Amino acid sequence: MFEFKFADIGEGIHEGKLLKWFFEEGDEVKDGDNLFLVETDKVNAEIPSPITGKLSKKMASVGDVIEVGQVIAIIDDGNEADDSEQKAVEPKKEAVGEGEEETAGVVGQIEVSSEVIESSHEMKGKNDINKKKVLATPVARKLAKDLGIDITTVEGTGAVGRVMKEDIYKAKEALDTRANNKDVEAQEGEMKAKDEGEATYISPIKVPEMKFEGEVERVSISMLRKTVAKNMVLSKSLIPHAATMNDFDVTKLVQFRMEQKELAEKAGVHLTFMPFIIKAVAIALKEFPVFNASYDHEKEEVILKKFYNIGMAVDTPDGLMVPVIKDADQKGIFQIARTMEELKLETRNRSVSLEKLQNGTFTITNYGAIGGKYGVPVIKYPETAILGVGAIEKRPIVEDNQIVIKDMMPITLCIDHRVIDGGDAGRFLMRLEELLKDPMLVLLN
Known part of the structure; x- marks a missing residue:
């Protein structure tokens, strides 16, 4: 079996x-x-x-x-x-004399000995020399190693205090429960100031019980939606968000895309505006590295990343997912477009691999694809910024004292205000607008 x-x-x-x-x-x-x-x-x-x-x-x-x-x-x-794993069977019932211990019986031949098997090296540290020796079968030791449990801390319920598989599972459950409780306490407790005079975060109020007088229906949410909820709370609890908005003149970009649409179709590419935006963002990130960074809250250090992996928020029936276009700075427009389509398809049918969802450095969310204009997106922890893109529409604007019709794209940039200031955000958007205003600048990079 x-x-x-x-x-x-x-x-x-x-x-x-x-x-x-x-x-x-x-x-x-x-x-x-x-x-x-x-x-x-x-x-x-x-x-x-x-x-x-x-x-x-x-x-x-x-x-x-x-x-x-x-x-x-x-x-x-x-x-x-x-x-x-070789199943443990009932050991032979023999009298245990002084200095002897009952040995584990396993399927197959095993030499009977009173010697205790030396504790395996799982979770071994510098203080392990002071820890007790443990009676356990090889099965239990392997299980403890696989689950990351220090077997010397487990109380055995088997004969002569032997640690059984059930003991390992119970220890794992207890460890997970303690870890979850610590997470809750960390989120709800005060973050004490390191230096006198620093501001402290006050514990949030206790959430009151919800009571309704009319008819209601409770609907269970998916595991993905639960994860989205946790990530949003983490981001908004830890990152002080600030936002700046602008409208980009992308008239030349709209015209260029229309001119190249037929060429793209011949190459088997569905050409949208997003590949241009992703490429322009990758160029701007190299010039403004703090936007391609993470802030280490504990060590109070900014981690500047030398790779440019652009996350692309994808709307799915179960919730928002963010597949990542790796090394976007090294890809051409058609290559980015193909990668986008593959990622969107895999994400929506939930076949995308974990590797394609990890290690992003900056995220773009395109709510313009469903007609949205402005929004204030939530930064994906532990990134330092996120770009929101609205729907392009024709608007009358003043240019050289003349009213002209232009294709305008609403843009929102949300930043981690711990490491990025409003002036930085403004300069980043100015460079991004410069690139998107003339698509040849994007292509020539």
């Missing part, structure tokens, strides 16, 4: 919701067949079977939240022993 566990599928993924089983109990599955579909806070992932055999038992149902390391299915691969 093989115990199939929900494995770590990427950085930051700790749990997911089981959306669908592709096989029923009793069905034959092959190595590589997709066994079930899981929704995480970032992507929907089809999880393949690592072995060929018969699906003997489902250990989770559709709708259940499953955690990394949890057994999800039992697969009968024809072997009596468990292939994923």
Whole structure:
């Protein structure tokens, strides 16, 4: 029998919701067949079977939240022993004399000895020499290592205080609970000033219970929406936002796009204004590096990034996601356009990989695509700025004392006011407008 566990599928993924089983109990599955579909806070992932055999038992149902390391299915691969880890069996009942300890019994031949297996090196630190020795099976030690648990801190419930798998799972649950409580306390507690005279953040008021007199309906939100909510609270709680707005004259850009639209179609490219905006932003970021940075709150340092990965906010039925166009400064307009279309398609059908959602340095949100004009977008932590793009429309403006009709694009730039001032924001927008006002400047860079 093989115990199939929900494995770590990427950085930051700790749990997911089981959306669908592709096989029923009793069905034959092959190595590589997709066994079930899981929704995480970032992507929907089809999880393949690592072995060929018969699906003997489902250990989770559709709708259940499953955690990394949890057994999800039992697969009968024809072997009596468990292939994923040798199952512990009842040890031989022998009298334990002074200086002896009961040894673990496992499937297969094992030499009986009173020697305690030396604690493995998981979570080992400089003070480990003072820690107690632990009785545990190799199975329990491996599980502790996989889950990041210091096995010397776990109280064993097995014979002679032996640490069992169940003890490891309980320790992991307790550790996660403590970590969550600390996060809540950190967000709600006061941030004490390091130096006398610094301002302090006052704890927010307790949220009152919601009471309604009319008919209501409660609707569960997706894991993605929960993540969006947490990220928005994190950003607005930690980053002091400031915003500046402007209207860019993009008449030449509109004309240039129309002229090159046929050429783009022949090349298989759907040419929009966004590739030009992304390229112009990448150029401006090189000239204003603080906009391509992160602020380390603890060390009070600005981290200037030497790579230019532009995030592109994508509206999906489940919530906002931000795939990233890597090395945008090194790509041409057509290449950016192709990458955009691929990312949007993968994001909306939730097949985008985690790697394509990570390591962004600056984000652009185009609410103009759905007719919006102005907005005040929320900075994606830990970035220092975000650009909001509104819908282009023809407007009468005064130019050389004459009223003329121009294509105007509303722009909003939100900044982290801890490291960026209004003057910096104004200069950044002036350079960005200069680039977008004449598309040849973008192409020649």
